Amino acid sequence: MRIMLFNTILLALREIRRNVLRSFLTVLGIVIGVAAVITLVTVGNGTTEQVTQQIASMGNNMLILTTGKRMGGPDRSTAPAFSVEDSAAIKREVHSIAAVTPTASSSVTVVNGNENWQTTVTGTDNEFFPIRNRSITSGRMFEESEISGGRSVCIIGETVRKELFGAQDPLGLSIRMNNFSCKVIGLLDVKGQSSMGSDQDDTVVMPLKTVQRRLTGSKDVNMIQISVKDGESTSDAISDIESVMRERRHLSFNEDNNFNVMDMKEITQMLTSTTKVLTALLGAVAAVSLLVGGIGIMNIMLVSVTERTREIGIRLAIGAMEREVLLQFLVEAVVLSSLGGIIGIIIAVIASLGISTAINVPYVFDGGVVLLSFMFSVAVGIIFGYFPALKAARLDPIDALRHE
Amino acid sequence: MGSAGAPLIELKGVTKVYGMGLSEMHALRGIDLTIESGDFVAVMGPSGSGKSTCMNILGCLDTPTAGSYKFAGLEVRGLERDQLARLRRNYIGFVFQGFNLLSRTSALENVELPLLYRGVSSAERKEAAMKALNLVGLTGWEKHNPNELSGGQQQRVAIARAIVTHPSVLFADEPTGNLDSARSIEIMELLTQLNKENGITVVMVTHEPDMAEYAKRSVHFRDGLVVS
Numbered sequence A: 001m002r003i004m005l006f007n008t009i010l011l012a013l014r015e016i017r018r019n020v021l022r023s024f025l026t027v028l029g030i031v032i033g034v035a036a037v038i039t040l041v042t043v044g045n046g047t048t049e050q051v052t053q054q055i056a057s058m059g060n061n062m063l064i065l066t067t068g069k070r071m072g073g074p075d076r077s078t079a080p081a082f083s084v085e086d087s088a089a090i091k092r093e094v095h096s097i098a099a100v101t102p103t104a105s106s107s108v109t110v111v112n113g114n115e116n117w118q119t120t121v122t123g124t125d126n127e128f129f130p131i132r133n134r135s136i137t138s139g140r141m142f143e144e145s146e147i148s149g150g151r152s153v154c155i156i157g158e159t160v161r162k163e164l165f166g167a168q169d170p171l172g173l174s175i176r177m178n179n180f181s182c183k184v185i186g187l188l189d190v191k192g193q194s195s196m197g198s199d200q201d202d203t204v205v206m207p208l209k210t211v212q213r214r215l216t217g218s219k220d221v222n223m224i225q226i227s228v229k230d231g232e233s234t235s236d237a238i239s240d241i242e243s244v245m246r247e248r249r250h251l252s253f254n255e256d257n258n259f260n261v262m263d264m265k266e267i268t269q270m271l272t273s274t275t276k277v278l279t280a281l282l283g284a285v286a287a288v289s290l291l292v293g294g295i296g297i298m299n300i301m302l303v304s305v306t307e308r309t310r311e312i313g314i315r316l317a318i319g320a321m322e323r324e325v326l327l328q329f330l331v332e333a334v335v336l337s338s339l340g341g342i343i344g345i346i347i348a349v350i351a352s353l354g355i356s357t358a359i360n361v362p363y364v365f366d367g368g369v370v371l372l373s374f375m376f377s378v379a380v381g382i383i384f385g386y387f388p389a390l391k392a393a394r395l396d397p398i399d400a401l402r403h404e
Numbered sequence B: 001m002g003s004a005g006a007p008l009i010e011l012k013g014v015t016k017v018y019g020m021g022l023s024e025m026h027a028l029r030g031i032d033l034t035i036e037s038g039d040f041v042a043v044m045g046p047s048g049s050g051k052s053t054c055m056n057i058l059g060c061l062d063t064p065t066a067g068s069y070k071f072a073g074l075e076v077r078g079l080e081r082d083q084l085a086r087l088r089r090n091y092i093g094f095v096f097q098g099f100n101l102l103s104r105t106s107a108l109e110n111v112e113l114p115l116l117y118r119g120v121s122s123a124e125r126k127e128a129a130m131k132a133l134n135l136v137g138l139t140g141w142e143k144h145n146p147n148e149l150s151g152g153q154q155q156r157v158a159i160a161r162a163i164v165t166h167p168s169v170l171f172a173d174e175p176t177g178n179l180d181s182a183r184s185i186e187i188m189e190l191l192t193q194l195n196k197e198n199g200i201t202v203v204m205v206t207h208e209p210d211m212a213e214y215a216k217r218s219v220h221f222r223d224g225l226v227v228s
């Protein structure tokens, strides 16, 4: 039996080689199906991985407190803004948090000589850096006096540096915005795009007081950014913050929150689950083409059985048993479909490497999907090869020999 | 297999009916025939008299509608397809008028084919096939495909394929039907030699009396009956 199987596989390979073009066209459906499934899943996984990495780099246990409600209710424009005291109260009363910083932002055109650039200026304090998982690559953070005195100093992101200073070293130089100028004391580390597509390096960080006094012209704080201590429950922290804020904003028990605590981890999960669903969906669509490929194999195997009726007759006449003829054609179909699967896998690896590089997501090799697609293509060979093989095996030897 | 002392082939009242109802066709109407081991029988008769039908039954490619066919004492009628296949692969060699070789497959591989289904190892297959090809006088032609061989050579490949398994009996249905007389004589001499020197029982259909001369005895068919 082992000799038989080995010979059957050799025979199948020879039969396939005999008609390379036809064999290739036969398995094209499988090739495309396997390649599509693996490529889509690989690129999809890469995208999920990218989102996860990006959000992790933003600070995984980070909460953002904004005014207004998440959905419906008083919107951000009518809900009262926060104040520095709100931030201080949270720091004082919620023990599960590691750091908290009030921030106020403004969109501003920054100028150096002839160069100007539209960017976002964020007013905050030194807590901002650990919360946002950012570091200063050269220069320094703010000094206490600069924060309390609202001095005109700034720390700039890589994009702003490149646009305004080019090859120049910006440390100690000044940039101008509106009607004042501001000394560059530090450079932020390079982060690239965020998962929402914004450039995290297109930013200028200044003391909160400076921004309030010189840019926004009010004592409002738009956003309070918080990091939760490692090992502490994020949801407990959120409910503590909510109760502190409800009290400070004098909300009675039947009023909705007019502020919102965003959990970055929750957003990660939301985004990755979306891409996961999309990946699964596209993968399923591609899997349908595998079925179509199976029908292609069945079609050609039926043609092949008809063409080779005489051969089957000869084999039966010299004593081949039903199951041996069945095995021969089944093996042929399976060898065909698994060759298609292998070609598909090779194409998929090349394509997903190419696409991952092109759209700049990490290449995440998923052995499970490769194995599954391969097994699927083998299964397609068995399922769609079985009927033609059975047809061959059931032939009457005399009729088959008489066939022209 | 079978009972000791039983004749190799014993047909009793064998009939074969093709089709049903109005289109019913009685190809064999009750054949009685006994062939002993070592015999060389020529089956003769006009076209349509049931010779091929009878040969197919004898060769276990087909089964009788009624009657009894005992092969070495074993009742063949009522056997399953796979049991018939096992009889064919182990005890029977068959040669057809149309050669029936696998095209695009070398003479050697054609001859090896029956051994493949017996699970013989590749080295032994090759050795046995070379020997059989040598016996039919085709040494040196092993690598040639059927389309590169003459009709006589092709029929000799077919004979080599039929005898490579050392069958008890060789059935040949008009083996010289597609050959000119010189080639026919060569084939007949080969069959005679296989019968005499290798002790293979030969049953051969022919309608040429010249060819029947080579056999030890003749059986005549007419309208699905053995007449003499």
Ligand SMILES: Nc1ncnc2c1ncn2[C@@H]1O[C@H](COP(=O)(O)OP(=O)(O)O)[C@@H](O)[C@H]1O
Residues within 6 Å of the ligand: B018, B019, B025, B026, B027, B045, B046, B047, B048, B049, B050, B051, B052, B053, B054
């Ligand atoms: N498969 C078949 N179906 C119907 N009729 C058949 C079939 N095979 C043979 N016959 C008929 O049976 C008769 C005997 O045929 P056959 O045995 O081939 O004769 P021979 O070989 O002596 O020429 C013929 O009339 C033929 O038409």
Ligand SMILES: [Mg+2]
Residues within 6 Å of the ligand: B051, B052, B053
């Ligand atoms: Mg005939």
